[in-house]
Amino acid sequence: xxxxxxxxxxxxxxxxxxxxxxxxxxxxxxxxxxxxxxxxxxxxxxxxxxxxxxxxxxxxxxxxxxxxxxxxxxxxxxxxxxxxxxxxxxxxxxxxxxxxxxxxxxxxxxxxxxxxxxxxxxxxxxxxxxxxxxxxxxxxxxxxxxxxxxxxxxxxxxxxxxxxxxxxxxxxxxxxxxxxxxxxxxxxxxxxxxxxxxxxxxxxxxxxxxxxxxxxxxxxxxxxxxxxxxxxxxxxxxxxxxxxxxxxxxxxxxxxxxxxxxxxxxxxxxxxxxxxxxxxxxxxxxxxxxxxxxxxxxxxxxxxxxxxxxxxxxxxxxxxxxxxxxxxxxxxxxxxxxxxxxxxxxxxxxxxxxxxxxxxxxxxxxxxxxxxxxxxxxxxxxxxxxxxxxxxxxxxxxxxxxxxxxxxxxxxxxxxxxxxxxxxxxxxxxxxxxxxxxxxx
Amino acid sequence: xxxxxxxxxxxxxxxxxxxxxxxxxxxxxxxxxxxxxxxxxxxxxxxxxxxxxxxxxxxxxxxxxxxxxxxxxxxxxxxxxxxxxxxxxxxxxxxxxxxxxxxxxxxxxxxxxxxxxxxxxxxxxxxxxxxxxxxxxxxxxxxxxxxxxxxxxxxxxxxxxxxxxxxxxxxxxxxxxxxxxxxxxxxxxxxxxxxxxxxxxxxxxxxxxxxxxxxxxxxxxxxxxxxxxxxxxxxxxxxxxxxxxxxxxxxxxxxxxxxxxxxxxxxxxxxxxx
Numbered sequence: 022x023x024x025x026x027x028x029x030x031x032x033x034x035x036x037x038x039x040x041x042x043x044x045x046x047x048x049x050x051x052x053x054x055x056x057x058x059x060x061x062x063x064x065x066x067x068x069x070x071x072x073x074x075x076x077x078x079x080x081x082x083x084x085x086x087x088x089x090x091x092x093x094x095x096x097x098x099x100x101x102x103x104x105x106x107x108x109x110x111x112x113x114x115x116x117x118x119x120x121x122x123x124x125x126x127x128x129x130x131x132x133x134x135x136x137x138x139x140x141x142x143x144x145x146x147x148x149x150x151x152x153x154x155x156x157x158x159x160x161x162x163x164x165x166x167x168x169x170x171x172x173x174x175x176x177x178x179x180x181x182x183x184x185x186x187x188x189x190x191x192x193x194x195x196x197x198x199x200x201x202x203x204x205x206x207x208x209x210x211x212x213x214x215x216x217x218x219x220x221x222x223x224x225x226x227x228x229x230x231x232x233x234x235x236x237x238x239x240x241x242x243x244x245x246x247x248x249x250x251x252x253x254x255x256x257x258x259x260x261x262x263x264x265x266x267x268x269x270x271x272x273x274x275x276x277x278x279x280x281x282x283x284x285x286x287x288x289x290x291x292x293x294x295x296x297x298x299x300x301x302x303x304x305x306x307x308x309x310x311x312x313x314x315x316x317x318x319x320x321x322x323x324x325x326x327x328x329x330x331x332x333x334x335x336x337x338x339x340x341x342x343x344x345x346x347x348x349x350x351x352x353x354x355x356x357x358x359x360x361x362x363x364x365x366x367x368x369x370x371x372x373x374x375x376x377x378x379x380x381x382x383x384x385x386x387x388x389x390x391x392x393x394x395x396x397x398x399x400x401x402x403x404x405x406x407x408x409x410x411x412x413x414x415x416x417x418x419x420x421x422x423x424x425x426x427x428x429x430x431x432x433x434x435x436x437x438x439x440x441x442x443x444x445x446x447x448x449x450x451x452x453x454x455x456x457x458x459x460x461x462x
Numbered sequence: 463x464x465x466x467x468x469x470x471x472x473x474x475x476x477x478x479x480x481x482x483x484x485x486x487x488x489x490x491x492x493x494x495x496x497x498x499x500x501x502x503x504x505x506x507x508x509x510x511x512x513x514x515x516x517x518x519x520x521x522x523x524x525x526x527x528x529x530x531x532x533x534x535x536x537x538x539x540x541x542x543x544x545x546x547x548x549x550x551x552x553x554x555x556x557x558x559x560x561x562x563x564x565x566x567x568x569x570x571x572x573x574x575x576x577x578x579x580x581x582x583x584x585x586x587x588x589x590x591x592x593x594x595x596x597x598x599x600x601x602x603x604x605x606x607x608x609x610x611x612x613x614x615x616x617x618x619x620x621x622x623x624x625x626x627x628x629x630x631x632x633x634x635x636x637x638x639x640x641x642x643x644x645x646x647x648x649x650x651x652x653x654x655x656x657x658x659x660x661x662x663x664x665x666x667x668x669x670x671x672x673x674x675x676x677x678x679x680x681x682x683x684x685x686x687x688x689x690x691x692x693x694x695x696x697x698x699x700x701x702x703x704x705x706x707x708x709x710x711x712x713x714x715x716x717x718x719x720x721x722x723x724x725x726x727x728x729x730x731x732x733x734x735x736x
Contacts, residue, residue, distance in 0.1 A: 036734065117733065121469060121576040124730040130469040144574045147495060149502045154495075161491035162575055 024133060025095035026214060026246045027119070032128035034089040034114050034270075088114040090270040092128070098213075099244040103251065103261030103278050105285055108302050108418075111270040112250045116140060116218050119248070134213025134246070137164050141218070143203030148192035152183055152202055155191050159206045173209045180235075181205035201228055208235045215239065218250045229358065236260055252399065252417045254282050255356040286397055286420070295320050297419040299402065300339075305414065312342040313376075313412040315402055318351075318419070321385070327426035328395055328441065332388040336402065338413070339381050346373040346407025349384050353398040354417065355439075360401065362393060362440050373407065394438025395425045478726070482578045489581045493588035496560075500589060511593040512600055515552050519545045522665035535667045535692060536699030539608045546695045547664040547688045549597055550626045554684055555655040557590035557627075561634035562641045562651050569736045579729045580722070583638040587630060594623075601695065613697030622690040625714065629683040632717030635725040642735050643728065663688050667700070677705055683717065686710020 089111045096102055104112050117123045119130060120138030145162040146155050156177055160170040170177075178184055181202040183194075191199055217236075237260065240247045251257050257264060257278055264278040266285050274281050297318045320326075321333040336349055350365030364386060366372040376382060399417040406412050428443075501507040519541060526532045527540035534540045561583035565572060568582055605612070641647040662684040663671070671679050679685055686707045692700045728735075 117573075118469065121467075122573060123733040125469065125471055127471060130467075132467040132469070133465075135465065136467070138575065140574045141570075145568075145571050147499055149499050150495065154498065158491055158495055161488045162571065162577075164485075164488075164577075166487050167491075 023098065026098045026100075026133050027094075027096040027248075028131040029095070029119075030093050030129045030131075032089055032092040032115075032118065032130060033087060033126050034111075034118055034123070035126040036086045036088055087270050089118070089125070092267075092270070092272055094265060094272060094275060096246055096248070098246055099240075100263065101240040101247045101249065101261045103249050103257040103264035103281075104267060105251070105254070105257060105264055105282065106267035106273075108298075110267040112267055113140070113218060113303070114270075115267065116216050116248070116250060120216050132214060135164070136214040136216065137210045137212035138216040139163070139207045139210075139218065140216075142200055142207065146191060146199070146203060149190055151190055152178075152187045152194070155202065156206055159203065163207060163210055164212070165210065169211070177202075177205045177209050180208065180231075197228070204228075204232055208232070208239070212245070214246045214248070216248045219252065233260070252420070253356055253358055254286065254397075254420075255358070258282060286422075295324060297400070299415055299418055302415055302418055305416075310406075310410060310412050312344045313338055313340050313347065313404060313406075315404060315413045315415060316381070318400070318402060325422040325424050326391055326393075327429075328393060328423055329390050329426040329428035329443070332391045333385065335383050335385045337381065337383040338404065340376045340379050342379060343375075343377045344406050344412065345375045345377075347376060347404065347412070348373050348406075349386075349404050350402070351386065352401040352403070353393055353421070354401055356397060356399060356420075358399070358417070361398070364388065390443065391423065391426075392440045392442045393423045394441045395423055395429065396438055397422050472730075478578060482580065485577050485581060488577055489585050492581060492585040496586055496589045497592050508596060511596040515545070515548045515597050516600060518659075519548050522548075526665040532666045532670055534699075535669065535696055536701075538610065538696045538699040542604050542608050542610060543667060543692065543696065543700075544665055545601055545604055546692045547662075549594060549601060550622075550687045550691045551659060551662055551664045551684060552597065553590050553594040553626055554630045554687070555658065556593060557587040557630035558634050558637060559651050559655055560586040560590055561630075562637045562647060565638055565642050565732060566645075566736065572736050573733050579732055580635070580725060583634055583725075584631060587627065587634065590630070591627070605695070610696070612695060615694045615697050619691075619694045622687065622694050625690060625711065626687045628718055629687050629710075629714040632714060632719070632721040635721030636717070639721075639725045639728045642732055658682075658684065667692075668703070668706070669701075676703060677709055680706030680709040681713055683710045683714040686714070 092111075092115065104115065106112050114123075116138060117140070118125050119132075120136060120140070122138075122140075143159065145159055147158060150158060156174065157167065157170055161167070165173075178187065181198075181204070183198055183202050186194065186198065191202070194202070233256065236247070236249075239245055240260070247261075249257065249261055261278045263276065264281040265272055266274040266281050274284060299315045299317055316337040316339055319335045319337070321335055322331055326332055334351070336351070338349075348365055348367045350363060350367070352360050352363040354360045366374075366384065374384075398421055400419045400421050401414075401416045402418055403414040403416075404412045429441075501510065504510065506513075522544045523541040526544070527534070534543045564582045564586045565579065571577075571582075572579065637647055637651065641651075659665075662682060668676070668679065668685055668689055680703070687710065689700070689702060689710075690707060693702045
């Protein structure tokens with residue numbers, strides 16, 4: 022067997038995180054003396070760190086956090102490997118270390134071949150530059166030479182379907198055009214190893230299909246090695262024959278993608294996450310308004326969710342500046358990323374609210390009867406303000422399992438049941454059209 | 463396969479200079495981007511590169527030349543002498559401030575793509591150089607206006623410009639590296655730029671500095687750069703103080719080494735710190 026293209030041996034990555042010490046419960050106020058004392062102590066510690074050349078960390082106490090711990094695996098040439106795991110499991114850190122963006126704390130990686138990483142679509146796109154200029158800029162950033170880009174230029178433009186707007190600054194592009202152009206450049210990279218993080222979660226459905234086709238072509242026909250991180254289990258199963266499940270910085274399982282994913286999903290939903298934390302999840306690039314940040318979703322009903330039964334959830338968020346006419350919504354998509362069901366404060370009752378003062382707030386949603394059939398869905402949460410301005414948006418931030426409820430017909434097989442609403446049906450007799458065929462005739 | 467990359471803690475030095483060569487196209491493209499974007503959506507565009515040094519020169523010529531009545535270099539017109547000092551100084555200070563903010567301004571690149579980070583601050587110095595070339599056209603215009611022909615010394619101008627570039631890159635790299643870690647430096651740079659303008663011989667000739675202090679004064683690398691530049695432009699009008707030039711050159715070389723070293727040391731953790 023030839024030497025593996027990627028060989029990861031006992032890889033670890035440590036981050037230092039600062040904490041602010043909790044004050045005792047009997048101190049209901051903050052004295053200036055305390056603040057001064059704390060700042061002084063921290064100042065001394067930071068100065069000492071600077072002198073010793075160590076990393077300076079904000080906060081009162083410093084905690085180590087191992088984003089990756091003793092991760093070892095090998096990838097053969099032409100293998101397409103999916104990497105799954107919940108948020109914070111270390112997937113992104115692994116990709117960052119592999120693509121040399123950050124250094125490991127310990128361990129060793131051997132890469133045989135040119136590596137290109139696609140951790141985001143349109144990295145380095147400049148809004149003031151035209152489509153044509155951005156193709157060259159983005160291509161160079163991703164590691165292509167000008168000659169390579171020139172050779173592929175027409176192909177990229179055709180793939181992105183932006184021929185007419187090549188000499189328009191990309192700031193005038195629609196978001197769909199922008200994403201198409203960005204992906205088109207990336208799709209025409211020709212490295213031996215391609216590392217991709219969740220970039221397919223963009224664009225309209227048709228374009229997604231096109232991207233998937235391109236990805237498939239890259240891996241299957243051109244025999245390139247691909248590492249692919251996604252929350253979208255549907256895409257992982259269709260693209261990757263094998264997968265790794267990362268859990269708390271270590272490999273929990275590696276094997277055929279279907280087996281790993283079904284193990285992951287069954288384990289996940291039995292963990293019953295009552296609170297889904299949203300604060301730490303990386304936002305999409307276009308979420309730029311930071312006046313409001315979604316913090317968490319808490320399920321206030323029985324878990325797992327049941328078809329036909331009430332659903333109740335509380336969505337907490339933080340505002341930093343005044344925002345007016347805030348609307349919040351949640352949506353359920355299938356694992357391929359197609360939205361099946363949405364609920365928002367807007368539609369039902371035009372229930373918008375102003376938040377003139379910064380603070381922590383929550384909104385509760387109740388649904389009498391959840392119409393989703395038994396399956397696993399991904400949860401999308403979003404928030405916008407009065408000017409139709411997106412404040413925060415977290416597509417596929419969590420996966421939720423829905424199981425059959427008391428009213429679910431027993432014939433429903435799990436998978437692909439979609440939205441099942443209750444409805445009124447009545448049978449009618451119209452007219453008789455013949456005798457009952459009983460005797461031989 | 464031909465290229466094997468090994469990733470280990472503290473081992474990224476190995477392929478560094480080879481990578482730098484491989485990523486040279488990115489250097490051109492980033493420099494080109496910064497130049498292309500610089501004057502987009504401005505009314506007078508590229509004229510900004512001319513107006514700033516020209517107005518400062520005017521003020522300096524009046525304050526130092528007319529009011530303080532400081533002597534010029536030889537018989538060179540005072541405004542011409544000031545402008546000849548203003549050019550390398552603007553190059554230096556613009557390079558320093560552009561470079562120091564470059565990594566933070568491009569944080570999204572740093573956290574998403576690998577490339578030798580040193581490309582980023584050095585590419586921004588190209589932008590400062592483009593402004594420099596534009597103002598140089600004004601200098602030529604002024605020389606024609608004053609009827610001041612350069613001597614054979616002008617042939618050494620490329621060497622002096624290289625000197626100016628080296629003098630800017632060293633401190634710029636150092637400041638860029640610390641700026642990622644301690645954002646305090648954001649406030650220090652404008653101060654250095656303003657303070658240095660008066661400390662360096664921009665508004666006056668370095669010949670007015672008393673002889674016994676001259677060598678010490680030349681420890682400011684910009685003294686050597688500005689003196690050299692004036693010597694090239696004004697020809698025989700300005701005599702070159704060789705020990706001072708040597709001192710400035712040594713200090714610049716030291717800063718270049720120091721800057722690269724500091725930059726390389728912190729580079730690996732940029733993506734975690736930014």
